[in-house]
Amino acid sequence: MSRPAPRKPEYHKINKDLFVLTYGALVAQLCKDYEKDEDVNAYLDKMGYGIGTRLVEDFLARSCVGRCHSYSEITDIIAQVAFKMYLGITPSVTCNNSSRNEFSLILDKNPLVEFVEELPAGRSSLCYCNLLCGIIRGALEMVHLAADVTFLQDRLKGDSVTEIGITFLKKLDEKKYRRKK
């Protein structure tokens, strides 16, 4: 897939804003259509899932990543390659448990909320960026990895950072681990 040709600076800005603005308008529309935050969150997650299942093809075609041998490697690739490629940011990665199947992505910057100062009134449980969780979940499922992906912390809700938790649901085959040693 060829890269787009260099554009006038104004084009670049308009293009960068297009996705973020469309996403914002979508969230606003969903807030009109659904009273409960949980319903909007579920809808965003579902849409993200649909996007993720298709995005992964684009990602694999453009990124030339090799085979991964651990959940840790996969999470690093999500943070350092995928997030960089699609959103222009690189979240940091931490591993949250000794079985090495629970990870966190800490987002220092988040383009999706560039035009959002705070959650709309009466929407304190809204996971504004829940699309991202669905995207990660959908993409992973297409490469045969089941995972729970949720927001653990959210700056828009007053937390100090925005943190996405990824829990891989199937334990890696123990034999593979032993071989690597």
Next chain:
Amino acid sequence: MVDAVLFELLHTEMVAELWAPDSDLDPGPGGQRTSLQVLEGVGFRVGQALGERLPREMLAFREELDVLKFLCKDLWGAVFQKQMDSLRTNHQGTYILQDSSFPLLVHVGSGLQYLEEAPKFLAFTCGLLRGTLSTLGIKSLVSASVAALPACKFQVVIERS
């Protein structure tokens, strides 16, 4: 920088989801409304927001035709990485904008297959055009038609007060 493919996939998902709302979820006061109107409305808001972000120099249009040319060249270029293929007008406030290969239709199919589905993929963009025009002080009605994918025509009718 947000990659362009994200917008395309989001648009596809919006068409799929807003067209067939999940009946498990309780609709709120927003309620029942045709999905085309919803998509058009979302596009309108985005068009307005994009219009507000344009640099001031870009907005010094001498006449209405210049605005339409701007939509065909600059807005289309920024949003779809290509220019509109042709612009026609009756010089009485009606403009026909033709795109022989509209990017949001290209992945849907070609020829006469999926002709019925085509309007869903055009509603957002009609709203986008109407919204940008609105920010530029122009009230309009925008509709689209497809004879054979992925070519389409957008009709802009300027509302004179």
